[in-house]
Amino acid sequence: MNRITTKRHGLEIDAEFVSFVEDQVLEGTGISPDRFWQGHAELLDAFAEDNRALLDRRADLQARIDAWHKARGNQAWDAAAYRTFLTEIGYLTPEPAPFAVENGDIDPEIATLAGPQLVVPVSNARFALNAANARWGSLYDALYGSDAMGQVPTGGFDESRRDAVVARAAEFLDHSFPLQSGSHADVTEYDADADGLMATVDGQPVRLAQPERFVGTRSEGADRAFVLRHHGLHVELVIDRSHPIGAASASGLRDVVLEAALTAIQDCEDSVAAVDAADKIGVYRNWLGLMKGDLVESFQKGGKTMTRQLADDRQVTRPDGSTLTLPGRALLLVRNVGHLMTTDVVLKDGQPTPEGLIDAMVTVAAALHDLNRTDSPRNSRAGAIYVVKPKMHGPEEAAFADRVFSHVERVLGLAPNTVKLGLMDEERRTSANLAACIHALRHRIFFINTGFLDRTGDEIHTSMQAGPFVGRAGMKSAAWLQAYEDRNVLIGLAARMRGRAQIGKGMWAKPDAMAEMLEAKIAHPRSGASTAWVPSPTAAVLHALHYHAVDVAARQAELQGQPMPDLDLLLTPALANGPLPQDAVRRELDNSAQGILGYVVRWVDQGVGCSKVPDIDDVQLMEDRATCRISAQYLANWLEHGVITRDQVEDALRRMAVRVDGQNAGDPAYRPMAPDFDGPAFLAARDLVLSGASQPSGYTEPLLHARRAEAKALSRH
Numbered sequence: 041m042n043r044i045t046t047k048r049h050g051l052e053i054d055a056e057f058v059s060f061v062e063d064q065v066l067e068g069t070g071i072s073p074d075r076f077w078q079g080h081a082e083l084l085d086a087f088a089e090d091n092r093a094l095l096d097r098r099a100d101l102q103a104r105i106d107a108w109h110k111a112r113g114n115q116a117w118d119a120a121a122y123r124t125f126l127t128e129i130g131y132l133t134p135e136p137a138p139f140a141v142e143n144g145d146i147d148p149e150i151a152t153l154a155g156p157q158l159v160v161p162v163s164n165a166r167f168a169l170n171a172a173n174a175r176w177g178s179l180y181d182a183l184y185g186s187d188a189m190g191q192v193p194t195g196g197f198d199e200s201r202r203d204a205v206v207a208r209a210a211e212f213l214d215h216s217f218p219l220q221s222g223s224h225a226d227v228t229e230y231d232a233d234a235d236g237l238m239a240t241v242d243g244q245p246v247r248l249a250q251p252e253r254f255v256g257t258r259s260e261g262a263d264r265a266f267v268l269r270h271h272g273l274h275v276e277l278v279i280d281r282s283h284p285i286g287a288a289s290a291s292g293l294r295d296v297v298l299e300a301a302l303t304a305i306q307d308c309e310d311s312v313a314a315v316d317a318a319d320k321i322g323v324y325r326n327w328l329g330l331m332k333g334d335l336v337e338s339f340q341k342g343g344k345t346m347t348r349q350l351a352d353d354r355q356v357t358r359p360d361g362s363t364l365t366l367p368g369r370a371l372l373l374v375r376n377v378g379h380l381m382t383t384d385v386v387l388k389d390g391q392p393t394p395e396g397l398i399d400a401m402v403t404v405a406a407a408l409h410d411l412n413r414t415d416s417p418r419n420s421r422a423g424a425i426y427v428v429k430p431k432m433h434g435p436e437e438a439a440f441a442d443r444v445f446s447h448v449e450r451v452l453g454l455a456p457n458t459v460k461l462g463l464m465d466e467e468r469r470t471s472a473n474l475a476a477c478i479h480a481l482r483h484r485i486f487f488i489n490t491g492f493l494d495r496t497g498d499e500i501h502t503s504m505q506a507g508p509f510v511g512r513a514g515m516k517s518a519a520w521l522q523a524y525e526d527r528n529v530l531i532g533l534a535a536r537m538r539g540r541a542q543i544g545k546g547m548w549a550k551p552d553a554m555a556e557m558l559e560a561k562i563a564h565p566r567s568g569a570s571t572a573w574v575p576s577p578t579a580a581v582l583h584a585l586h587y588h589a590v591d592v593a594a595r596q597a598e599l600q601g602q603p604m605p606d607l608d609l610l611l612t613p614a615l616a617n618g619p620l621p622q623d624a625v626r627r628e629l630d631n632s633a634q635g636i637l638g639y640v641v642r643w644v645d646q647g648v649g650c651s652k653v654p655d656i657d658d659v660q661l662m663e664d665r666a667t668c669r670i671s672a673q674y675l676a677n678w679l680e681h682g683v684i685t686r687d688q689v690e691d692a693l694r695r696m697a698v699r700v701d702g703q704n705a706g707d708p709a710y711r712p713m714a715p716d717f718d719g720p721a722f723l724a725a726r727d728l729v730l731s732g733a734s735q736p737s738g739y740t741e742p743l744l745h746a747r748r749a750e751a752k753a754l755s756r757h
């Protein structure tokens with residue numbers, strides 16, 4: 041398709057994109073279009089070649105690693121020889137001397153508080169707004185509406201389930217806000233006076249065992265709320281006797297509202313499908329709306345039109361009559377794309393330019409609207425812009441990102457290090473050199489996060505030629521994974537990130553399995569993480585309970601200085617030490633094929649970047665580009681080593697395509713893959729497996745983008 045482009049400072053840019061940037065992003069920022077485009081042209085002059093060189097370096101290291109494994113053939117694993125080799129080729133770099141991060145002014149949600157981090161595809165305005173507002177969420181709704189209290193309810197209102205929810209919430213209150221005597225379950229009235237919260241139990245007034253956990257009161261409509269705080273997180277007891285739930289409660293308690301998603305990542309990367317100017321505008325427009333505070337979305341729900349907008353701050357009256365303002369929204373962070381892809385949105389000398397560079401310019405420029413605000417509500421009260429940078433391999437790439445954002449700051453007139461960077465520890469070369477990566481970003485780093493999904497994909501890809509990997513169950517308990525998680529926390533603490541930055545853990549990728557999450561994800565704060573990722577607002581509310589149960593700051597103090605798991609553990613791939621059982625292999629082949637197809641078909645045909653897809657046992661899984669990378673790399677690795685054959689792959693993909701078609705039968709926009717198996721979605725899935733071993737770092741982006749562009753072109757004809 042011929043598209044209209046506009047020239048700016050020697051660059052050829054999609055005309056709609058130019059209008060969007062100039063009329064919507066820059067308008068009101070004080071940055072002229074001329075300055076912006078000149079700055080971008082200079083950014084490309086200064087960094088595009090280095091970007092290319094970093095990608096070449098990745099490829100060169102991978103080629104050497106492949107050759108080393110091939111040369112060793114079937115020899116037993118030799119950790120010492122491998123480490124020496126990785127040092128010689130510069131994969132392992134020298135450790136920096138002990139240092140402390142000096143990252144300037146950072147909001148408390150990042151520096152000192154511990155709580156859930158919600159991730160959301162920013163391309164979906166309805167979800168993006170919901171994520172921003174997920175700072176606060178109903179515990180009653182999260183317990184009642186999920187499987188946390190047993191099977192998800194399907195019929196009418198279930199009073200016995202309500203009673204169980206109320207009892208579970210009272211149990212939480214008794215742990216986090218114990219009364220001097222008695223239980224919250226037996227309170228007949230809540231009230232407050234100058235001395236704090238007063239509950240009535242058995243006709244007697246009782247106060248909180250720790251009266252300082254009472255913060256104040258708040259009114260909204262018919263509701264009166266008592267605001268409490270524990271481990272820095274607020275909780276509201278909402279009283280409304282006119283509501284059926286409040287009316288059924290002796291104390292009139294209608295809900296327990298938790299401060300939940302302290303931070304939310306508005307994602308421009310693995311959960312979105314953005315392949316051209318129109319898509320990129322869609323992504324940036326929502327981020328801009330969030331930063332301007334005026335994003336609004338109307339949609340149909342339950343037969344009604346609903347309009348969603350950003351929540352306001354919450355005003356609390358303290359016992360002394362003064363007002364405390366609490367943020368109504370999660371602190372918003374934006375995830376840019378990594379260093380890999382180029383985009384034809386901006387052409388230089390007729391060639392596509394690095395997508396990461398335009399992301400850096402536009403997402404930071406959009407955030408100027410928030411930064412320049414003087415009135416409330418503001419996103420960052422500390423005056424920072426938080427960019428999450430994914431998929432970086434090692435310290436040179438981290439240092440490159442640091443320089444890129446220094447340039448962006450100069451162009452946009454920002455003080456040095458206004459832009460803070462979140463470092464995804466999700467590629468093996470970063471994990472193996474984590475201290476050096478943090479050091480490279482020490483003046484602006486605001487988090488490290490174990491993105492174990494991408495990391496697993498890179499684990500397989502890096503050691504593709506070492507031999508066949510164990511199956512998924514074996515991978516979950518592999519020594520490298522535990523070493524990676526533990527080392528991340530300890531290296532972060534050694535860099536003095538405690539009290540200054542987040543040490544984060546990965547995604548709960550089973551969005552419907554909340555009971556299981558309640559059991560399992562407490563391991564994250566227990567491991568010393570001050571945040572961990574959740575896929576939905578409901579999960580944010582339930583995961584918030586874990587930060588009441590665990591005092592993360594105390595846990596981090598205990599862990600600081602503990603012995604570090606050896607680097608050799610991190611570097612030892614989880615290879616199968618004998619033939620893999622054929623029935624297990626067939627099952628995993630089908631499972632991976634189904635997951636890839638279920639995800640890819642929505643990505644390629646409908647532009648949906650994050651989906652809920654059933655696995656072979658009908659467990660609904662969150663699939664994004666990182667989980668797709670894992671499945672594709674698994675199959676590519678087994679194919680490479682003859683564990684499975686090409687015919688078996690082709691057969692599994694066709695059988696599973698029929699199944700995926702069936703799963704999507706209710707979607708009128710869905711185009712079946714069977715019986716022809718020749719559409720761009722099916723071919724994308726097939727390519728991901730069959731050429732998975734040769735994709736750069738095993739990434740899915742190049743193939744997905746190409747096939748999505750093809751599907752878009754087909755749908756125009």
Ligand SMILES: CC(=O)SCCNC(=O)CCNC(=O)[C@H](O)C(C)(C)COP(=O)(O)OP(=O)(O)OC[C@H]1O[C@@H](n2cnc3c(N)ncnc32)[C@H](O)[C@@H]1OP(=O)(O)O
Nearest residue numbers: 159160161167170171310311493575576650651652662666
């Ligand atoms: C490896 C990585 O990079 S992980 C990071 C990328 N992953 C993510 O960003 C996960 C984002 N999550 C999602 O997209 C979704 O939760 C899915 C696709 C996993 C599951 O979706 P579903 O359960 O089908 O959600 P569904 O469409 O039924 O929506 C249910 C409600 O939850 C809300 N919701 C679901 N996920 C989110 C979210 N992440 N943020 C905000 N709201 C959300 C929706 O807005 C909707 O509420 P509404 O009707 O009031 O608007």
Ligand SMILES: O=CC(=O)O
Nearest residue numbers: 491492493494666
């Ligand atoms: O981005 C997160 C991951 O796990 O990958």
Ligand SMILES: [Mg+2]
Nearest residue numbers: 466491494666
């Ligand atoms: Mg990732």
